[in-house]
Amino acid sequence: MQLPDLSNPFWFIVATVVVFAVVIGRYFLIAGLFYFIFYRWQTVKWQARKINNRKYKEGQFKKEVSWSTITAFIFSITGAAMGLAWQKGWQKIYTDVHAYPLWWLPLSLLIALLLHETYYYWLHRWMHQPKIFRIVHKVHHDSNITSPWTAFSFHPLEGLLQAVFLPALLLVMPMHLYVLIVHLTIMTFSSVINHLDIEVYPKGFHKNTFGRWLIGATHHSLHHKQFKHNYGLYFTFWDKWKKTESPVFEKLFEEKAGRR
Template identity: 30%
Template sequence: MDLVLNAADYYFFTPYIYPATWPEDSIFRQAVSLLIITNLGAYILYFLFATLSYYFVYDHSLMKHPQFLKNQVYREIMHSVQSMPWISLPTVSVFLLEVRGYSKLYDSIEEFPYGWFRFIASVLSFLFFTDMLIYWIHRGLHHRLVYKHLHKPHHIWKIPTPFASHAFHPLDGFLQGLPYHIYPFIFPLHKVVYLGLYVLVNIWTISIHDVSGCKNEKLFNGEFKKTE
């Protein structure tokens, strides 16, 4: 994330927003900047790709399903818009640790022996690591002690549209994204790969809510009935 922060400082924050006396490496300034960047980026990705998916991929016949809620698209959007700033707060704290140099993110492939092999292996291990942890986190969120408090709001949308992709309880949304942030503190990962995977993960989150409404209903209805 420091790549994005440095670009934002160079082209926008330093010349136009912050006073010259406020150093770029100030932890408070970095926190404020990351909060702005994270929220702005999240909204752009959400509205851009959810809108594209809704108009060009989503099966609109699903909206005739009896479990499709009244004004559901509007409600999904409002829920997402209200949740994302709260999700960003703990997310920014992780980004701040990365920017301050506490992660294992690196700039150059040549920093390690077998650099390109490590580069490719890190992508595969990232996908395995995050998918595995998300499975267990998601499974834990369906536990009867926490389900109704955290995860149940996301399953209000029995027939979801792409706009439901970020309609989470804030803590639920952060927990399901946490594996992506944990990985570079445990394993080395190239900064550009991390940034690219972070963007792709957000697009993937939207994509699994487009044509899969009926599948989601079949998949989660059983769990929903068990944990409700």
Template identity: 35%
Template sequence: MPLQIPIDKIIETSRVLLSIAGRYLVFAGAFYFFFYVWRKRAYWQAKIQQRYPENKHIIREIVYSFITILIFGAVIMLVIYASKKGLTRIYPNISDKGYAYYFFSIGLMILMHDTYFYWTHRAMHWKTLFKLMHKTHHLSTNPTPFAAYAFHPLEAVVEIGIVPLIAFTIPYHGTALTIFSLYSLLLNVTGHLGYELFPKGFARHQLFKWHNTSTHHNMHHRLVKCNYGLYFNIWDRLMGTNHPDYEKSFEQVVEKRIKAKGAETLLPDELATE
């Protein structure tokens, strides 16, 4: 007897997949169009690596990202199912715990994910796991925004693992998890942007140095064994895994951008692609 899936389950699954895919395309597509197409010449000096990836690399990033989206959708559907069965710690109304906890929970999710990402990321740099799953993401040595979800399927499972971890451990409202997801995607896309947008002195400032930059993650893709953090530069500083030239590299990129501001930008063909 053929397996019959209720139409409402198909509709709900399709809605989840379209939501994840839509967000990815809007965020990654918008940043890519602005920096790699429309304002390509104007922002050339802000490009961390002074070359652009070939189209075949961008296509690879998009293909792997859509495989990731399918895996993300499957795990999220399982969490939704568990929530309907009362197995997660979701609560229905913001008033149940108040707005103070609502905003606190979003910050807590971000801190949980930053810690989860750092340590799972470092684990995936263990030689065996790197070859098995993480090497796929590192094929983007000069990443674009589309690399945000360009994972091996096994790594995609690890990456989305933060959602069930949150759902089963802390009380949360559905919209709080949505806001966290949007924040995560935005920081992931800008981390893979390939352009440095933060101002001079940011990476050395007493307060702001604890937040990561595009230069920080770009160096990780290029140099591999350093700069493992996601949102913040806390764990890398505590564990001594920042690249020793990170702050210097950041300042060099920003200085070049500042000096070129207002000047005509030349984009030689030989520097345009890798």
């Protein structure tokens, strides 16, 4: 893929604007889709699966969108910087699907997701230290009851800490461009579902072979209420291993997922 020379300030700004449009567009598309389906067009079934019955704070959605827009801007600068680093040969992004064995495509995605989970779990626990929390993480927790718009609602410092993971990983691990896009899309979908405050997974999902390792709305909603449990991003394995999973998660999931 031939890109303009991003070392030229003009083209770097253009790339930043293009990436911003993609990131904020993806945010509005996915978060907006879930918002309209589960909030505006809410059926009795989904209303019964709502985890918190309290009202949202006045102006919460607008604040979340504002913070998310800033986060998207930080992600866009990072994305443009990745493009520049790619041109310089510093990023191991590749476009030729045959440059590595085909089995590397799904394996690289899995490795990236597992490493991202590990990075975020420990970063998240660090951000809950009282002094760090007040500066870096409080903005996100101002959404005590989460919504689809909470997905990227971060303080700029937290947004930056989240943005650096993939560029750092791609310094050492090769990943196809489209696999990278899939990873970013999974990240957005996962974040929106986790902050939905409506349990979309079916009854018993939290105990089956696949579902027991996935985080959903009930799992993450408890984090926003309890603060000291459920630090994961995509998966539950770190919470299970380090015994930070909420002791009331299974009971609450069964209660919400079982409602019709």
